[in-house]
Amino acid sequence: MARPQLSETRTTFVMIACLIAGVAIGIASMTVIFPLAPTELSRTGVLMYALHHRSDAPPVIVLGNSVVMNGVDAHRLGNGQSAWNFSSTGQELSESMLIVDALPRSVHTVAIGISPETVARNQTTMPPNKYVGYVMGGYSPSPDAIAVAKRLHDQTLYKLLRTNRVRVVMWSRWVVRAMADLLARRFLRKDLDLERARTDLYFPAPYTQPVSAAALEHLVAANYSDYRQRFVAQSDPAALLKGIKDLAAARGKRVIFFVTPEHPQRRMRSSAEFYAEFAQWENKARAEGLDIVDFHDALEAADFVDHIHPGGHGTTRLTELLDLNLKRAGS
Amino acid sequence: MLFHTVTFIIFFAITVTMLLLLRQHSTQKNVLLVASMIFYMWWNPAFILLIAYSAVIDYFVALRLERTEGTGARRGLLLISLITNLGLLAFFKYAGFFEHNLLYAFRAFGYKPNWADLHIILPVGISFYTFQTLSYTIDVYRRQIKAVHSFRDLALFVMFFPQLVAGPIVRASDFLPQLERPTKMKFDRQSLFLFMRGLVKKALIADGVSMFADAIFKNPSGWSSAVIWLASICFYVQIYCDFSGYSDMAIAVARMLGYELTLNFNRPYFATNPSNFWRRWHISLSTWLRDYLYIPLGGNRAGTWKAMRNLMLTMLIGGFWHGASWNFVLWGGLHGLALVVHRGWRHVTEGARPALDRSRLYHLVSLLAMQYFVVLTWIPFRVLRTDHMLYALKKFVFFDGNLHLADMGLGALSTFSTLVMLVVFFTLHVYANHVGGIENQLARMRPLPAAILCLLMGAVIFLFWPTVDAPFIYFQF
Numbered sequence: 060m061a062r063p064q065l066s067e068t069r070t071t072f073v074m075i076a077c078l079i080a081g082v083a084i085g086i087a088s089m090t091v092i093f094p095l096a097p098t099e100l101s102r103t104g105v106l107m108y109a110l111h112h113r114s115d116a117p118p119v120i121v122l123g124n125s126v127v128m129n130g131v132d133a134h135r136l137g138n139g140q141s142a143w144n145f146s147s148t149g150q151e152l153s154e155s156m157l158i159v160d161a162l163p164r165s166v167h168t169v170a171i172g173i174s175p176e177t178v179a180r181n182q183t184t185m186p187p188n189k190y191v192g193y194v195m196g197g198y199s200p201s202p203d204a205i206a207v208a209k210r211l212h213d214q215t216l217y218k219l220l221r222t223n224r225v226r227v228v229m230w231s232r233w234v235v236r237a238m239a240d241l242l243a244r245r246f247l248r249k250d251l252d253l254e255r256a257r258t259d260l261y262f263p264a265p266y267t268q269p270v271s272a273a274a275l276e277h278l279v280a281a282n283y284s285d286y287r288q289r290f291v292a293q294s295d296p297a298a299l300l301k302g303i304k305d306l307a308a309a310r311g312k313r314v315i316f317f318v319t320p321e322h323p324q325r326r327m328r329s330s331a332e333f334y335a336e337f338a339q340w341e342n343k344a345r346a347e348g349l350d351i352v353d354f355h356d357a358l359e360a361a362d363f364v365d366h367i368h369p370g371g372h373g374t375t376r377l378t379e380l381l382d383l384n385l386k387r388a389g390s
Numbered sequence: 391m392l393f394h395t396v397t398f399i400i401f402f403a404i405t406v407t408m409l410l411l412l413r414q415h416s417t418q419k420n421v422l423l424v425a426s427m428i429f430y431m432w433w434n435p436a437f438i439l440l441i442a443y444s445a446v447i448d449y450f451v452a453l454r455l456e457r458t459e460g461t462g463a464r465r466g467l468l469l470i471s472l473i474t475n476l477g478l479l480a481f482f483k484y485a486g487f488f489e490h491n492l493l494y495a496f497r498a499f500g501y502k503p504n505w506a507d508l509h510i511i512l513p514v515g516i517s518f519y520t521f522q523t524l525s526y527t528i529d530v531y532r533r534q535i536k537a538v539h540s541f542r543d544l545a546l547f548v549m550f551f552p553q554l555v556a557g558p559i560v561r562a563s564d565f566l567p568q569l570e571r572p573t574k575m576k577f578d579r580q581s582l583f584l585f586m587r588g589l590v591k592k593a594l595i596a597d598g599v600s601m602f603a604d605a606i607f608k609n610p611s612g613w614s615s616a617v618i619w620l621a622s623i624c625f626y627v628q629i630y631c632d633f634s635g636y637s638d639m640a641i642a643v644a645r646m647l648g649y650e651l652t653l654n655f656n657r658p659y660f661a662t663n664p665s666n667f668w669r670r671w672h673i674s675l676s677t678w679l680r681d682y683l684y685i686p687l688g689g690n691r692a693g694t695w696k697a698m699r700n701l702m703l704t705m706l707i708g709g710f711w712h713g714a715s716w717n718f719v720l721w722g723g724l725h726g727l728a729l730v731v732h733r734g735w736r737h738v739t740e741g742a743r744p745a746l747d748r749s750r751l752y753h754l755v756s757l758l759a760m761q762y763f764v765v766l767t768w769i770p771f772r773v774l775r776t777d778h779m780l781y782a783l784k785k786f787v788f789f790d791g792n793l794h795l796a797d798m799g800l801g802a803l804s805t806f807s808t809l810v811m812l813v814v815f816f817t818l819h820v821y822a823n824h825v826g827g828i829e830n831q832l833a834r835m836r837p838l839p840a841a842i843l844c845l846l847m848g849a850v851i852f853l854f855w856p857t858v859d860a861p862f863i864y865f866q867f
Contacts, residue, residue: 068577070837075582077841081848088849188857235853236598239807280612 089231093195098237100192102147102257106158107196109143109260116165117141119385122155123172124148125265126319130369130377131172132262136385143260151185152177152296153208153216156303157193159314160204167312168388170381171303172319175337175355178300181293183208184215187222191231194224203309207302211295266368278366279324287329290336297344304349315350315388317381320358320373322366352384391432393585393639394593401429402643406575409647415572419546422647429551430515437513440478445541445548447474448523452530452537452544464531471527479520482513487714515555517711521678523548526562528682535563543569552644556636558654558674565649573648579840581645583829586847588638596631597856598811599624601804607773610782614792618785624808625772626765627815630659633672657823659764662756664728667764679708698733702726712771717779721771728763 094104110116119142121131127146136142145158155171162169200220208217256265270278304314318341326334334355341351357380362373369377391398405425409418431438451471458464486509496503526547529535538544547565606613606621613621637654644651654674661667668676684704690697702723709722739746746752766786773779822828832840 067579071577071579071582073837073841074579074844077844078586078848078851081845081850082852083848084845085849085852088853230857232853232855233857236804236807236856239810240804242806277612281609284609284611 085232086228089228089234090195093191093231093234096234096238097257098234098241100148100189100237101234102263103154103189103192104196105258105260106145106147107161107193107198110158110161110163111197116163117143118166119143119168119170120145120158120162120166121170121172121381122146122150122158123319124150126174126368127172128256128368129264129266129364130319130374131381132264132374132378134261135375135378136382144262145260146172146263148256149189151182151189152299152303153183153185154189154193156204156207156299156306157190157198157200159303159307159312160201161198162307162310162312164310168315168385169307169312170315170317170385173300173316174319174321175287175290175333178292178296178340179290181213181295183211183213183295183299184219187219187230188233188237190219190222191227191233194227195231203306207299207306210302211298213295264368264370264374266364266370268364269370270365275366279322282366283325283328285328287333289330290333290340292340297340300344300349301347313350313388315352315384317384318351318353318355320362320369320377321355322358322363323360324366326356350388352380354380391429393636393643394589397432401425406646409573409575418573419542419569422551423542423546423549426546426549426551426554430549430554433514433555434511437511440482440513440516441519441549442545444475444478444519444523445545447471448527448548449538449541449544451527453539455527455530456537468527468531471524475520475524479516482510482516484714485510518557518559519548519554521559521675521711522561525559525678525682529562535566538562538566550644550649552640552647552649553651556633556640557672558637558640558652559678560651560674561678564652568649575648576645579833580829581642583832584645585639585642586851587829588635588640588642589851591631591635591638593635593855594851595811595815596628596635598804598854599808599815600628600632602808603628603772607778607782610773610778610785613785615785615788615790616793618782619789620808622765622769622782622786623812625768626659627812629768629771630655631815657819659761659819660757660823661760661764662753663760664725664732664763667760668725668729675708675711679704683707694733694737698730701729701733705729715774717770717774721767724767724770 119133119137121127121133121136121142121144123131123146125146125148127144127150128148131144131146133142133144147154152171152173159169205217205220208214208220211217256263300316307314337355338353341353344351354377358369358373358376362369362371362376364370364373391401405421408421408425412418412421427438430441448471451467455464455467458467489505493503526535526538526544530537538547543566546569547560547562550560550565553560603621603624606617607625610618610621634655641651641654652674654672656670656673658667658670661670684700687700687703688696689700703726705722705726706719707722709718709720709725712718712721736743766783769782769786770779773782818828825831832843835843
């Protein structure tokens with residue numbers, strides 16, 4: 060005897076239920092996929108794991124973006140293994156704050172790489188995708204860090220830090236696409252050492268070989284089309300710098316901000332007024348208690364592997380300069 | 391409110407529940423009207439007054455048209471509707487454009503007027519509902535349909551939420567009769583899978599490839615031909631999936647509510663000539679332009695040259711409908727020119743037509759040539775800055791042979807996931823063409839395999855859905 064057919068509407072609702080169940084499976088699978096997925100930002104998970112599980116955290120931590128990844132060899136800072144380079148790709152100032160917030164007691168000095176744009180751009184938050192990396196790596200913002208974000212005029216970072224965990228897990232799905240893109244990067248840039256960029260706690264430099272002259276010309280044209288005429292400091296990033304310093308000081312840590320070197324092509328596309336105004340801001344910030352050293356013109360064109368990243372002699376030089384300043388600061 | 395958001399799903403569930411609870415036909419139409427108003431007001435409550443104003447004017451104009459016999463009086467009434475609707479469209483959509491052009495003209499003659507910029511907010515969907523409501527009064531004027539005596543029904547025709555903000559542009563003759571008969575909601579698999587098709591097109595493919603196109607076209611200067619080609623193909627896929635995805639979802643949602651909307655896309659990227667393309671792309675707009683512009687201009691009844699003039703005019707206005715920019719006029723003009731050239735080509739090759747129609751090689755060459763032209767014309771549509779557009783067009787047409795992609799900064803632009811999405815799109819597109827619609831095939835599957843497939847689809851859609859919801863491209867028109 061033929062079994063009775065479900066009505067079309069009922070079957071459709073069964074299909075909808077299956078779709079919802081599929082979404083639920085997708086959400087549940089993220090807690091497994093996320094830690095395993097190799098992406099450009101999975102370094103965040105590696106850093107969080109080291110902070111939470113390793114007992115040999117050194118006294119000095121260096122933070123910043125890929126300029127610091129490529130430009131500071133922490134092996135050569137201080138006495139051998141006395142520093143970690145916890146910089147990461149496109150690390151925002153707000154990310155640096157999260158890392159400072161998660162540092163163990165043994166760390167007493169933090170060096171953070173910044174640029175004039177850190178203060179000139181009114182940007183104090185980070186893309187939600189990045190925040191996901193920290194939370195999925197075990198980070199939970201402290202009330203102190205939340206208080207720093209709350210004091211900012213722009214409340215985006217504050218809202219991000221207050222996001223509930225379920226939503227963060229939902230956001231974490233971006234790693235699926237990001238995995239695919241990492242494969243592309245591996246294919247397109249065989250010269251990049253991406254595994255080292257992901258896991259190395261001392262010198263995670265991904266950019267190992269200088270780009271061709273034609274590529275450099277293209278990168279300069281594409282990235283430095285804006286001529287930097289004037290420097291105008293924004294209040295929120297400046298407040299965030301101070302917030303990071305205070306957050307660290309409350310835990311007995313010292314913060315040194317260092318202005319990362321700029322390619323001469325970048326400097327040529329900036330006016331003298333721009334740097335003069337930036338220097339004025341630096342002096343004002345120093346007077347307000349921030350420890351800032353400026354290396355923006357420390358390197359020559361030959362010291363860079365491309366339009367942004369130091370390499371070879373450039374790395375040696377920047378590391379030496381940073382080391383000297385850390386020693387002066389007593390670290 | 392976007393179809394592919396949780397907010398819409400909650401809104402839709404509440405609307406359906408209300409419709410199921412309130413079984414009386416008239417009450418159901420009231421529910422739909424209120425739901426449609428809420429849907430529109432979710433974006434900006436004030437602009438509902440514009441639609442209401444258009445609807446009120448057209449309601450009374452149509453009633454008077456029905457009772458009026460004199461040609462002059464009827465023309466006058468139609469003129470009231472045209473001035474009202476096109477006046478609102480002209481003000482909200484084109485006033486800023488005309489102001490800028492006037493400013494350029496003044497400057498060209500050395501006069502520098504000191505007036506403030508007009509900052510007019512473009513009401514979402516104004517281009518769509520203006521054409522829709524105009525079709526109603528014109529049809530009543532032509533005595534092709536009768537005037538609606540229920541204002542509620544006319545308002546629902548204008549505001550029906552599935553198609554309110556981005557079409558399809560529904561004709562009164564198609565929709566109003568549906569309001570006469572009791573609503574029969576259709577929660578069938580075909581509607582569900584049609585909605586899923588739209589969702590996959592929009593959320594996975596269009597938003598998936600848009601990042602690359604956006605990054606390159608933001609400033610195409612300096613990029614090689616290969617990169618410009620890739621970005622152009624990305625936009626070619628993006629705009630089709632974005633717009634047809636919306637149409638699929640709109641048609642599916644309307645069908646679930648018991649209403650049929652017109653087909654808006656019929657695989658336009660299989661078109662082999664311009665005429666064929668416009669019978670497949672944005673069908674509700676192209677047929678509107680044909681019936682209310684091209685044919686009234688004389689169509690092809692008054693000789694070859696006038697037919698060509700009418701084609702060009704129709705396409706230029708069609709281009710301008712898309713947006714207040716010369717770029718859209720250029721885009722429409724290029725398509726108009728292609729239609730004119732194609733008409734000439736058909737005339738020249740008339741004797742050889744049976745042989746050409748049988749030739750597979752001719753068919754393939756036609757397909758490639760037409761799609762090359764379509765990709766090319768999307769460049770002025772997408773790249774609004776003139777110097778950037780000219781650069782992109784030059785690199786697209788004159789291939790520079792530079793295939794060096796390694797260290798140009800492409801790694802950070804989702805290159806691989808973009809390529810994966812392109813492959814997924816073209817595979818599904820060819821397959822759908824082969825089987826006559828994937829949603830139909832899925833709807834015919836046995837329940838158990840279909841349920842397993844839904845489970846997988848749910849997981850895949852979640853995992854590949856971008857974390858930031860991008861608005862539909864056609865919302866800006």
